[in-house]
Amino acid sequence: MAGLSPEYLLAVNVDGVGLRGSATSISFYACPQKLENQLMEYVKRTPGFERIEPWPMGDHMIFVAAEIPTIALTACNIFSLIDTLIHTSEDNLKNIDLDILVNVVDFLMKCIDAGV
Numbered sequence: 001m002a003g004l005s006p007e008y009l010l011a012v013n014v015d016g017v018g019l020r021g022s023a024t025s026i027s028f029y030a031c032p033q034k035l036e037n038q039l040m041e042y043v044k045r046t047p048g049f050e051r052i053e054p055w056p057m058g059d060h061m062i063f064v065a066a067e068i069p070t071i072a073l074t075a076c077n078i079f080s081l082i083d084t085l086i087h088t089s090e091d092n093l094k095n096i097d098l099d100i101l102v103n104v105v106d107f108l109m110k111c112i113d114a115g116v
Contacts, residue, residue, distance in 0.1 A: 010035070010116050011070040013060035016086070017104050019075035020097040024104055025052040029060060029070040038116065039071065046107045048100055050076060073104060 010031075017024050026043055028036050028051075043049045060072040078086070085091055 008063075008068045010111070011060065011063035011068050012108065012111075013058060013063075013070065013072040014074075014104065014108075015058065015072070016074040016078045018096045018098070018101040019078065019081075020095050020100075022075035022077045022100075023048050023050050024100060024107075025050055025072075025074055025076040025078075027052050027054045027072045029054055029064040029072070030067055031069040031071070035069055035116065038114065039111065042107055042110045042114075046103055046110070048103050049107065052076065055079075073107075 026039070026049060028039070031039070040051070043051065055072070058072060060070045063070040075081075085095070
């Protein structure tokens with residue numbers, strides 16, 4: 001934490017994306033409204049993304065505690081699968097949709113190209 005600087009433009013937690021049959025969710029933490037609006041424009045132009053309410057657990061909260069604007073990307077239905085899929089033998093490549101991963105990378109590239 002001591003090495004974190006509030007000068008960072010954005011921290012991104014990508015965890016659990018690409019799950020077959022699940023949209024990619026985005027949630028916002030400590031983001032100025034202008035940044036949130038800009039990112040939502042990219043969300044609207046990226047297939048398979050939807051906004052969800054913030055969830056105050058996960059690695060992204062380290063950055064939020066340091067007051068760094070942060071977003072978290074995960075599979076929309078991940079919370080219902082925590083006990084049945086995540087970190088089980090079924091948590092494998094057959095449950096990954098590469099097209100979803102391509103959309104996540106496309107979204108992140110839009111953010112990087114815009115200097116976010």
